[in-house]
Amino acid sequence: MTGRRIVAITTADHGDVTLLEPSWCLGEHPAEGCREDVEHKCADVRLMVPTACHGPVLVLTASLVQRPFSPSDRRTLVAAELDQWHEFDAPVLDAVAAALVQHTETLRCPARRLAAPKGAGR
Structure with missing residues (x-):
């Protein structure tokens, strides 16, 4: 290129x-x-x-x-x-990227629960 x-x-x-x-x-x-x-x-x-x-x-x-x-x-x-x-286009792609970022936060909650020691809020 x-x-x-x-x-x-x-x-x-x-x-x-x-x-x-x-x-x-x-x-x-x-x-x-x-x-x-x-x-x-x-x-x-x-x-x-x-x-x-x-x-x-x-x-x-x-x-x-x-x-x-x-x-x-x-x-x-x-x-x-x-x-x-x-x-x-650029504005819609930006909205898609924002939704992906938001979803990463949603996925981190159960990931942290899985990583917590047994009995610590499970």
Whole structure:
């Protein structure tokens, strides 16, 4: 991921399309798709949690995405896989982050109860 660069992508419906690629884009653009499906995507950021029974488990995957020819939304967003893939703009992503922080506090209560010596408020 260096600076912005110009790339040519072969599409099934518009032939070769030339566009400016963001510096964060991985540059993986499958040929022969439709122009409106062209997508810039950065490397995934993954949240893994350790489990005793299954080892590390993937909880959340997120990455920057932008579809420069989308008929509905051309903004750069964060795509996150929770129960399914969702796309968030900055204010909504901030609210999601706040909810995750709040939930960490909720999870710490039972964790501290589990860690307390036997008979100390259990």
